[in-house]
Amino acid sequence: MGSTEGLEEETEMITIFIDTQELRYTKSMAKAAEIGGNSNIRERGDRMAKIGIDQWIGQIGQYALSLYMFGSPDKYYQQRMISNMHPTVGDNGQDILGSNIDVKTSLMRYGLDPYKYRLAVRPKERHDGHIYILALVEPNVDKALSLTVPLKVYLVGYAVDNELSTEPDSDGPFSGAFTVMSDMLHPMMPIQWHWRKYDSLHSTGSML
Numbered sequence: 001m002g003s004t005e006g007l008e009e010e011t012e013m014i015t016i017f018i019d020t021q022e023l024r025y026t027k028s029m030a031k032a033a034e035i036g037g038n039s040n041i042r043e044r045g046d047r048m049a050k051i052g053i054d055q056w057i058g059q060i061g062q063y064a065l066s067l068y069m070f071g072s073p074d075k076y077y078q079q080r081m082i083s084n085m086h087p088t089v090g091d092n093g094q095d096i097l098g099s100n101i102d103v104k105t106s107l108m109r110y111g112l113d114p115y116k117y118r119l120a121v122r123p124k125e126r127h128d129g130h131i132y133i134l135a136l137v138e139p140n141v142d143k144a145l146s147l148t149v150p151l152k153v154y155l156v157g158y159a160v161d162n163e164l165s166t167e168p169d170s171d172g173p174f175s176g177a178f179t180v181m182s183d184m185l186h187p188m189m190p191i192q193w194h195w196r197k198y199d200s201l202h203s204t205g206s207m208l
Helices: 020-033 044-070 074-085 139-146
Strands: 012-018 101-107 118-121 131-137 151-160 178-181 200-203
Touching (some): 020 074, 044 151, 118 151
Antiparallel strands (some): 012 200
């Protein structure tokens, strides 16, 4: 399948700030995306009760990716328009429409150290030559709509499909998925858009 050989430990990542208006929009898109939705991490009995938050976290990651790559949410709007027109059809791993880029977003439920998390890709989500980006959303997302400060999303790094683990995880929350520890991911390019004044490139030390 692949391996983590050649990947090196990195310490820099991108921070994207999502304001309240943007969060409300992504939450509305999450509601539309709940048709046929799925959470790969939670137990099935809990999935239906929690699918809304999982969908929202995924939408936030896609929105942050568009802001990072293009300095605007336009590509996110484009992708959502097509997805909403075909709600029961998958996006074929194209979080930027027509590309080989797939962002995997997780809520930071298990602490604030981003290097304790893993990029995880399920077998059915894999595509030859695809790039998988790990996004982490800070844990106060449930209160974010009532806060005056923007929500932080961390774009930790990326791996190409053939750099995922050779064998899937055998147990734990990512059982069956192919994973890479976040400290083994390639760093994101330090793209900065001057009109996105809050977004930044930072090291581990400035996050915690």
